[in-house]
Amino acid sequence: MALDGPFDRKPVGFIGLGHMGSALAAGLARSGHTVVVYDVAGPGRAPVGTRWAEGIAEVARDADVVVLSLPDGEVCASVLRELVASDGRRSECVIDTSTIGVTAARNLADDLSAHGVSYVDSPVSGGVAGARARTLMVMYAGTDEACAHAEPVLAGLSDRRRRVGASPGQAQALKLANNFLSATALAATSEAIAFGRAAGIDMAVMLEVLNASSGRSAASSEKFPEHILTGRYASGFTNSLMAKDVGLYLWEATDLEGPAALGAVTAAVWEAFAAGEPDVDFTRIYPFVAGTGDGREVPDGADGTDCVPRSRTARESRTTSG
Template structure:
């Protein structure tokens, strides 16, 4: 109950954490993210976590959004199939439009550019829309990011192009690399949120530039795994133990993400659990190839890597990418390869 005080400024009694004891909030909030508190006669500010909208709770998305929940952000989430993986306490929205009407910032984690474009239109059309910034964390390609940005811009909504790299492990541990392309002022607005999920890099001011960095990174990673699979298969065929090969290469010039991480952790152990499928890998390599061709960049190596991953996905659809090694050792498609 409010009562007159000091020229009719309302005095509102609020409950705070047990460690603080009783507290009093005076005046109307001067900023939507802060409350003013009087504790033992001293005026202080206490940050209030902002409500965040989240669309897409797949294998990466539901792990990322959990870090926002753990930081105290109220969440409104939506997914056509995976709401069961929403963080405890999150409000489950019945539509993407409801998410857009509930938060100033909406973060997307979606399978592809076509779906991103559809969701962008739903956000624009949302009744009672609050959304002012949409953060796209998926790998959707340059053209799709630019197109989604145009859709949103017509409604005065900023697209922050922010694809992530690091896979399920990075999403779980909040160690993702986040490649952010947007104006400086928008980066300042979203950086604290993205920092809860990984390490944000401001790569440029334009939507699509984040996608460019992500595509070239994924191409290099896919190339390293395919090439390392061939090289290690060659070495073991000469009677060399895989561990010996990895020890030498990782101390020499051939070291890469496959020799340093995927082979010792996922392949040598026969766990094959990188958490990224051949289908997604083939999609990302194809996106890189298409964008390289559109930019007039040499694509001979990309063409070969695209063919390698496309064939594996055709033969082993949805398999973990680390199965590239047994697939390669078995002859890439020849019957009787290791499983």
């Protein structure tokens, strides 16, 4: 689908070609944009239909709008320092799809403004599959001028977009809230499923009932059927990134003096998971919580003890309490 408007004839820069970045850059190219891409890992990551740049400076010279999809705020800051310092820089607008936190987004916006570059805070949610299907939720925040500059490119990323505020950092706040809810639901559903399995209930039966009941969530309706029940564990998002995002949520919530009791518990679970099994698919939280630790379902006939390796069983608690 080619997009109308003055920006569809100008190359769009894209820096960061991990699982999500590659899918987003490919989608931009399919939507009719000329996309100039770069990743420190090398040209092997360049999606079909894009043009490889030899470095950040080349992207800065060729592209009016540059999209970032990077792992954290420090990497974003490093890339943008090189971008704005590039000789012959053409870039005037940065769209940051990375999840970096409210404070980092505000700081980057201020730093770029000093160099005459606008910044649109634009994290995404929906996974690699959503990026490929154009069902990804693109939430974005920035000044009117910055958003007007960015919107033709944002339209190339997804059919689902929502401006959530006028200040960089507001979209980050919403993305962190979303990932906190996602992380909490997946961890809690994992514990609930492990409990049911320990009682001898088939996982597929549990999911059928839960998804017709009040306990339904994206964890039970999507993550478990597609990745855990099947044993695929291939969502394209790592536990280390989720631990980082939940940690950012807790830090920002504490900084804003908001409630964070559940945030602290969720962050501790994901931090422990990422420390024990770094960089595995985040849907492997189920075997981690269940205690199998290897991606295998709790076997039929299990007595339930293996499902709670980090705490005493209920029977032990009852016999030793008081």
